[in-house]
Every structure is written in C-alpha cells, then in structure tokens.
Amino acid sequence: MTRWLVTGCSTGIGREIARCALEAGHQVLVTCRRTADVEDLVAEFPGLAVAQALDVTDRSAISAAVAAADAAFGGVDVLVNNAGYGYLSAVEEGDDAEVRRLFDTNYFGAVDMIKAVLPQMRERGAGHVVNISSMTGLVANPPNAYYSSTKFALEALTEALAKEVGPLGIKVLAVEPGGFRTDWATRSMKEAAAPIDAYAGDVGVRKDLIKQFADHLPGDPRRVGEAVLMLVGLDVPPLRLLLGADVLQATRAKLADLSASIDAWESVTLDVGPVPAAGS
Numbered sequence: 001m002t003r004w005l006v007t008g009c010s011t012g013i014g015r016e017i018a019r020c021a022l023e024a025g026h027q028v029l030v031t032c033r034r035t036a037d038v039e040d041l042v043a044e045f046p047g048l049a050v051a052q053a054l055d056v057t058d059r060s061a062i063s064a065a066v067a068a069a070d071a072a073f074g075g076v077d078v079l080v081n082n083a084g085y086g087y088l089s090a091v092e093e094g095d096d097a098e099v100r101r102l103f104d105t106n107y108f109g110a111v112d113m114i115k116a117v118l119p120q121m122r123e124r125g126a127g128h129v130v131n132i133s134s135m136t137g138l139v140a141n142p143p144n145a146y147y148s149s150t151k152f153a154l155e156a157l158t159e160a161l162a163k164e165v166g167p168l169g170i171k172v173l174a175v176e177p178g179g180f181r182t183d184w185a186t187r188s189m190k191e192a193a194a195p196i197d198a199y200a201g202d203v204g205v206r207k208d209l210i211k212q213f214a215d216h217l218p219g220d221p222r223r224v225g226e227a228v229l230m231l232v233g234l235d236v237p238p239l240r241l242l243l244g245a246d247v248l249q250a251t252r253a254k255l256a257d258l259s260a261s262i263d264a265w266e267s268v269t270l271d272v273g274p275v276p277a278a279g280s
Contacts, residue, residue, distance in 0.1 A: 178244025
C-alpha cells in the first residue's frame with residue numbers, strides 16, 4: 001500500500017487516477033476545489049480515500065493538504081500533479097491577467113506542490129512525482145500557445161527535477177495524453193475575451209473545432225489512470241510516457257522535422273568561428 005496525493009480529482013483524468021489507485025488498495029488524498037465533487041469516492045472507498053479541498057494557487061491550501069495526508073496516512077509516497085485547465089487564444093489576443101493565472105495553476109501550482117512534498121521524500125529516500133503534461137507539452141499549435149507554454153515549462157521542470165532527485169531515490173516522470181474525453185475543452189476551458197478578426201480564419205476555426213470535438217475524442221481517461229498506476233509500480237519508469245496514437249504521430253513528425261532541419265543547417269551551425277575579441 002502506498003500513499004497518494006492527487007490534484008484535480010473532480011472529473012476526468014485526475015478522478016480516474018485516484019479511482020485506479022483506490023481500487024488497487026492504495027490510500028489517496030483526493031483533492032479538488034469543492035470536496036462535494038469527490039465525496040462519492042470517499043463513500044465508496046472508506047478508510048482509503050480522504051477528501052481535501054485544494055486550490056493549487058493557494059500555498060496555505062497546499063500546506064493544509066500535505067498536512068492532511070500526513071495526519072490521515074503518515075505521509076505522501078506518490079504526488080500526481082494533474083490540476084489544470086486550458087486557454088484558447090492567439091498570442092496577440094491573450095489577456096495578460098488570464099495568462100498569468102493559467103501559469104499560476106498549470107505550472108506554478110505543480111512547482112509548489114512538488115516543493116511541499118520533497119522534504120519528506122528526501123528524508124525517506126523514496127517517492128514518486130508524476131506530472132500530467134499533454135501532447136501540447138511536446139508539440140505546440142494554435143490556439144494553444146499559452147496552454148502549451150505551461151506544459152512545455154512543466155516538461156522542462158520534470159526533466160531537470162528527475163536528474164536532481166534521482167540520486168536521492170525519488171522518481172519523477174511526465175505523462176503526455178493525446179485527445180481524451182475530459183472536460184478540458186468544455187466546462188473548464190477558457191478563451192480570449194476579445195478575438196481579433198485577422199485570426200478568425202485560422203486560430204478561430206481551430207478554436208471551434210476543439211470545442212466541437214471535445215465530447216467525441218477517442219481516449220478513455222480510465223486508461224490514463226491505469227497507465228499511471230502501472231508507472232508507479234515500475235522499478236525504472238520512463239521519464240516520459242506518451243498516451244495515444246495522436247500524440248505518438250505528432251511527436252514523431254516533430255522529431256523528424258527537427259532532425260531534418262538540423263541536418264539541413266548543419267554547415268551553418270558549425271561554421272561559427274571564434275567570437276571576435278572586444279574592440280577588434
């Protein structure tokens with residue numbers, strides 16, 4: 001039995017991760033903004049599930065959540081950073097305050113959660129940090145420039161943190177789902193309040209397509225929960241796990257384009273003689 005803290009459990013991927021861990025007999029602090037949204041899990045898994053209100057942009061709430069896990073279970077073995085939401089906007093359309101709130105939740109919320117549990121994981125010399133990233137954390141397209149930026153940042157954090165704490169016995173990994181049936185593009189989605197007509201034919205059309213297909217995506221969030229449970233059970237988990245044919249195809253295409261570009265411009269890359277001395 002391990003002790004889990006999962007953020008963003010009211011619906012979708014976070015809820016399924018929590019459910020899979022509970023079904024496997026693990027203890028889970030099931031967190032979301034309103035505990036009423038997860039009381040059914042607490043009722044279904046008495047003694048294993050504990051509900052806790054958590055806004056990951058509130059550091060005092062983060063401290064309270066970790067304290068609640070300590071009180072209920074004696075600590076946190078597995079942190080799953082899942083809380084987050086989307087924002088559809090062309091770069092020029094983005095509202096500064098909204099974009100900063102997006103980063104506060106999707107990126108800095110994860111950072112603060114990690115910093116809150118690392119001391120106890122370091123002391124034990126063990127632990128897992130699982131960051132739920134996205135296909136858009138690997139491949140960026142309109143109208144997800146800002147959302148992708150939060151996930152690209154989370155990818156970098158994951159990569160560096162894994163190297164920092166790996167020698168201390170702590171495993172860190174990122175999961176990159178493609179298109180899964182969640183409320184990411186419906187209830188929790190935000191978008192630019194003042195669209196610019198010049199982008200209507202491209203960014204605007206992409207926004208509409210995302211919203212139209214939100215309820216018809218191929219991925220079952222349950223499969224993400226099962227994958228996360230499997231990863232935590234591995235002695236040597238991968239740094240990244242792509243989930244879905246769409247993210248696999250998009251990532252391979254990006255890698256091929258990047259490799260081709262590197263090869264095409266290799267002569268220029270290497271033909272950069274010594275930097276001239278000052279004043280020469």
